[in-house]
Amino acid sequence: MADWKALETELALWRESGQQATLWWRDDDAERPSDALEQLIEISDRFHVPLALATIPAGAEASLAERVKQASAVSVLQHGFSHLSHVPPSERKCELGNHRPLAEITDELGKGQAKxxxxFGDAFLPVLVPPWNRLGEQVIxxxxxxxxxxxxxxxxxxCKQKRLIEVNVHADLINWKAGRCFAGEERSLAQIITHLQQRRLGEVDSSEPTGVMTHHLVHDEGVWAFLPQLFDLTLKAGAHWCTAKEIFS
Ligand SMILES: [Zn+2]
Structure with a gap:
């Protein structure tokens, strides 16, 4: 069973093998400051855990840039363009798929990147986080x-991306199907532990930091309680939380 003890055990195995476990934190859908964003940045500051904010260009406001500039460890990635789905309602939502001309998509992505x-200046990294985590091969x-x-x-x-640095997330703290609530300790920890274990055993690319994905706008008490516990335990166990600059350059 995946619990906090199991995470401690996995991190101990990393230490015994002489390696430092690496993780990173990506939060999606930022556009403007909010109470939830304040809470997110407060946790990042308190634990000195870097936060990569996947920001929606079309809706991004100058007030968000002001707030990010005051934070100590927040960087900004590009979350699609407008976060609108362009596929028929019967299909899985997708902004950057094959349902409209490639030129239309690349034009939007270019505009979003420039904005x-x-x-955000230096806080922005030209790293694409596609909405719903999916995009067409030709867009890639x-x-x-x-x-x-x-x-x-x-x-x-x-191992396909030769011209791009690909660093993904491996744990989703939200259960979308159950009404956008906390996925729960057991499922969240299982996703984190599974990726750490697969890396340690060489079953997946061991050099890819384990990514934890959050969505501050829908966090309930469960997510807000989980994050400090996760950061506290992993830091005490010697794990390293990477900055976006470290992993994408
Ligand atoms: Zn999103």
Whole structure:
């Protein structure tokens, strides 16, 4: 059973093998400051855990840039363009798929990148986080030409991306199907422990930091309680929480 003790045990195995466990934190859907964003940044500051904020360009406001500039360890990634789905309602939601001309998608992504670079300056990294963690192959192929250096979706990375640094997330703390509530300690810890274990055993790319994905706008008490516990335990166990700059450059 996945519990806090099991996470401690896994991290102890990393230490015994002479390796430092690496993790990173990605939070999605930022557009403007809110009470939830304040709470998120407070936790990041309190534990000195870097926060990568996947920000929606179309809705990104200057007030968010002001807030990010005051935070000590927040960087900004690009979360699609407008976070609108362009597929028929019967299909899984997707903004960057094959349902509209590639030029329309690349035009939007370019505009979004320029806006975020201007708003956030050095805090922005040209790393694409596709909404719903999915995008078309031809969009991936176009990313380097648009100036993107990185890509982040969900699940252990493949070895295919030669011209992009791909670093994904591996744990989703939200249960979307059950009404956007905390996925629960057991499921969240199981996802984190599974990826750490697969890396340690060489079953997946061992150099990909284990990514924890959050969505501050829908956090309930369960998520807010889980994060400090996760940071506290992992830091005490010698794990390293990477900055986006560390993993995407
Ligand atoms: Zn999103």
């Amino acid at each position: 975020l670079a201007e708003l 192929d176009a990313l380097p030409g648009l100036g993107f250096t990185g890509l982040s979706t969900l699940g252990p990375r493949s």
